[in-house]
Every structure is written in C-alpha cells, then in structure tokens.
Amino acid sequence: MEDTTWVQKFEALTHILTNPTRNPSLHSQFFISTQIPCYLNWDYPPLLCPKYQHPSFHLRWIFSLFLKRVSIFGTPTTSWRSKCPYIQPPPLILAKGVKEAKWDDEGKRQYMRERVSRKRIQSDVNPLIPVLVPNLFLLSFLLWNPFPEYDS
Incomplete structure (x- = not known):
C-alpha cells in the first residue's frame, strides 16, 4: 500500500463498496489488482498482479487459501x-x-420483542470469587514462604 496514491486507494475502495460480492468477476479482480498491490492473505488471485509473477508466489497463495478454507471447514x-x-x-x-x-x-414487532427479552450479557460467577481468590493467594504468601533460600 506504500506505493499507491490516495486516488488509487479511493477508487479501489469505492469499487469494493459499490460491488459487494463473495465471487468477484474477472473484470473486478483485474481492476483491484491494478489499483493496489496484492498480498498473500487476499481472496483475489495473484495471477493478475504485475508485481508477483513468480510461480512460487502462486503456489504459496494456493496453499494459504487452502489452509484458510480447511481451518473453517469450508463454511x-x-x-x-x-x-x-x-x-x-x-x-x-x-x-x-x-x-x-x-x-x-x-415481523418487526416480534424481532424487537425478542431483542428486548434477551438475557443480559453478564457472567454467572459468584461476585465473591474474584475478590476471595486473589486475597487467599496473597494470604498464603504470608503463611508460607516459597523461597526459603532468600530469607534474610
């Protein structure tokens, strides 16, 4: 992104926002590849990137895309x-x-009723536990010395 101008960034961003899709057309992929540089972690194939024409880059991109899809089980x-x-x-x-x-x-009323009747986001931990556990831990250091060799 360091070697691109603000105009190129703006045009690419405008194109992505006005054409939201999970499967971009070849024209869209070519336009994006000419506007901004390609990276390994993008879904756009590096075949159209003028900067990366080495075959090893294509293999690394294919392998990284494969690992990305395997990690989410194809969903x-x-x-x-x-x-x-x-x-x-x-x-x-x-x-x-x-x-x-x-x-x-x-439908909108039913959706709002469901939203309002949802349980609040809070933990189900007893409020005494976050107070007692650290205090008991510190109290144990008063009664037991874990480093007897450093006694003065």
Missing part, C-alpha cells in the same frame, strides 16, 4: 454485517442462527 466467513438482518442492502450471507428479516410490521 463461508461471516462479518458483523451478516449478523444484522435489517440493514440495507441486506447481507449476502446471514450468520448462523440469524433469521431472515421480516419487513412487515408484525
């Missing part, structure tokens, strides 16, 4: 947009456990 990756069914435009892939948006009035 598509989701982002914060995938967890919000009521945004416009709707997400391409809904996250697991998220229901599709119902735009009628009753």
